Amino acid sequence: MIEAFEGHETFFITYDSARTRGLERKYLLRNIGTNPLVMAQAFLAMLRILLREKPKLIVSTGAEIAIPAFYLARILRIKTIFIESWTRVDRPTGTGKIVYPVSDVFLVQWERLLSKYGKKAKYEGAIL
């Protein structure tokens, strides 16, 4: 999907792993999962990153890391695009449901999933 952003300055905010350590410009956070304390820490870390980087747009495919990003983006007036997981054919993700109200653009990757979200949700194809 990265080719959609060619010609624009981009950076990643993601979870720390063997795979993400190889990314070029990145901020690596601890996996949040369902831990409320780690979620609170992620809100603080995210706020610092967004104030420093001042992005125009945030694009996310989840997971929970999208929650602090999208709610803070709303306050900081940064545009957001959420892309629901390709693996979800007819069941929304918990993250998708939580960020739906604050997303500027909300995309699903299966047409069937549209019925589980409101009018804002759109289907514009999938990753493969």
Place this chain on the structure above:
Amino acid sequence: MIFVTVGMHTKGFDRLLRKMDEIASTLGEEVVMQIGHTDFRPQNAKWFDFTTEAGIKGWCKKARVVVTQPAMSILDAQEQETPVIVVPRLKRYDEVINDHQIDFARELEKQGKVIAVYDVDKLDEVLQKPDLKPQKLAKDRRLVKALQRYVAQYNNSQR
């Protein structure tokens, strides 16, 4: 060589790795496993827990077939045009939070993108089929195009 990969998932996939390890000695073909957060340690297969993106893609390229869960690992295998067998993680074994991977596997199977195996006892038989063909990497351009449109729109707009 058969490459088994369970990705970055925070839960293990014991059931798949145990079965693959069990049949590894009789398949007559090398088995390499990326085990992620699984506690089980394979005896008959070469294994490691995690590696880099280039590492995973390298194994996918070398493999005759990739065995994985129906999730994002599929993309790594298909990019290398290696056939993919998917085995859904199940809630009942605490391998995932719900059974969405079954629905996803069924849809991908219908589209001819993967071979889906719902019962690990069938893996042996499926892996011995000589006619596993690489699925066509039909990249859906619509999503990239839609994103380019949104990026252009927001890039031109004032805060």
